[in-house]
Amino acid sequence: MNFGKLIERLAQLIPVLLGVMVIVFFMMALTPGDPVDIMIGEQPISAEQEANLRHDMGLDLPPVERFIKFLGNAVTGNFGLSFFHRRPVIDVIAERLPATIELSLVSIILAILTSIPLGVLAAVKKNTIFDRVSTVGSLFGVSLPGFWFGILLLMLFAVHLRILPVSGRIGYAYEVDAVTHLLLIDSLIAGRLDTFANALSHLFLPALTLGLPMAAILMRVTRTSMLEVMSQDYIIFAEAKGISRTRILIRHALKNALIPTVTVAALETGSLLGGNMIVETVFGWPGLGRLVVESIFVHNYPLVQAAVLFYAVTYVFLNFFADILYTVLNPRVKL
């Protein structure tokens, strides 16, 4: 990977991010409803007070000017104050981010750990019952809408069976010192297994809902690339060498088959960001996704803009990371 290429890739970020910002800004500006009205609600307030509030929030300027001002501030890392929290947007986001990171990481790990072995197995047992069932299963996994599947799980495990909590991230009775802000890790650091178990029970259903589509896609990709790899000459040659079947599967086949899988995993992590908003809302998960959804409803422009920018940057970097991973795994490609 040479430096020039890296700069080039980073430079490509700028138009993408600019485009994202334009779209988000004007879509928000065009949606009916006025944040000042929403804030005032039923309170009695004079016209002068309302004008002041509007000025404070920077909403007295025409949209184009507002946008330019926003861009100018964003470049310096200033995203303004959240309308409702009256605190810097950055702080509000930072507060919610760990919950989202924890949920996403667990979903991704869950998805990878289940999909790769299942995909390999489906390829090895091609055209058997197992293969067929898993094909249908992954089709469901990809096509089930997250909110629907999430609610289904909630009804089954939380409402009917009552073995898992309905919503939230942790029970009220549990608290640990924040070190990483990831509850699973913090509870282990504090040596509190009860807290760990409680956090895990809260995490399980949202992580399952969020990770399912990714697992389904990764399983398909693994199966397809395993089948492709297994018919290659180098696998036949490995057999001619008298290497055991398991070794051939793992050392010779999987290593090649994982190249597309890992790349797709990095890309799918991007789609997971979108899934977060739905899943966090369904499961009352106190993360960034739910915050964004709430903020959209109340026209909290600064927060939505900053969050979307954050999503866009993350997404672009994940793509970038996928490219790098591809080269690292594939000795034939030089970036």
Add this chain to the structure above:
Amino acid sequence: MTEAQPILSISNLQTRFATRYGLVTAVDGVSLDVMPGECVGVVGESGSGKSVTFASVMGLIKPPGWIDGGSIKFEGQELVGMSERSYRSLRGKYIAMTMQDALTALNPALTVGFQIMEVLLAHDSQISGSARNRIRKARARVIEMMMLVRIPSPETRLNDYPHQFSGGMRQRMMIAIALACRPKLLIADEPTTALDVTIQAQVLELITDIRQTLGMSVILITHDLGVVAEYCDRVAVMYAGQVIESGPTKSVIGQPSHPYTQGLLRSIPNLANLDKRIRPIEGQVPELIDLTPGCRFIGRCDVREEACTQRVEMRNIGQGRTVRCIQPKGNVQ
């Protein structure tokens, strides 16, 4: 003294594939013996069943293909129907193979060093001891093998990936892998096709050298009769899934008996017939589906007659030569 036993004895081998167009009989009644230390050339045009015959020997025929009959004996032991486990202990250790295409036969994601080392670790009983010791011993052998096939600075190049090697080097690496455990039989499937003439000669000399030092038998699959003439003790000519002629190289090339072999030799430009016009054999190889019982070459044969539509058996014509033709020409005394 009793007569030497063949190390490999194929008799009446049938290998078939079920395809969407019908049943393909890729190998139809092939018989071939290979003696210890001997180099046997197998020639035939593309699609004549050379690779499938020896994939059958290696036990590498997979559905939709299967061995439908016949016997393959290695040192007297029957290979057809042998368990996968027993086969595995044979492959790479006693019978080794190099594949037709070196560019695709090496795993792109593994270093070349690893690809030799694993065959040593799988089979070589001298490589023993703690894991660390085994790796150390195996590594020394890897370097030794790479030197044997004349890869420059093996100590560093063993960490390279196949794509960092030239075509000729990959071919030699594949030979190094095949020879790593000093097999008794090497099946070299077109080891030189992709190479230019000088490297081709190097690779063949190398195989010959190693054959003589290790005393192994070699089956050299090729469609180059010149290569056969130079390196092989005996030759088997294949046509449409059958061996149609076999015998000592000198005798077969000097006095080809089957009309197809004669045609093949006529189509090669060499010193002896430079003045004559090269005459490729007219016509095409028959499809291997729905074959008629008669001679496979009948459509292209100049001297065919009525009886050629009946099944033609392999016949012994003396001097260790066999031919599958009802009226073999060429006076073999």
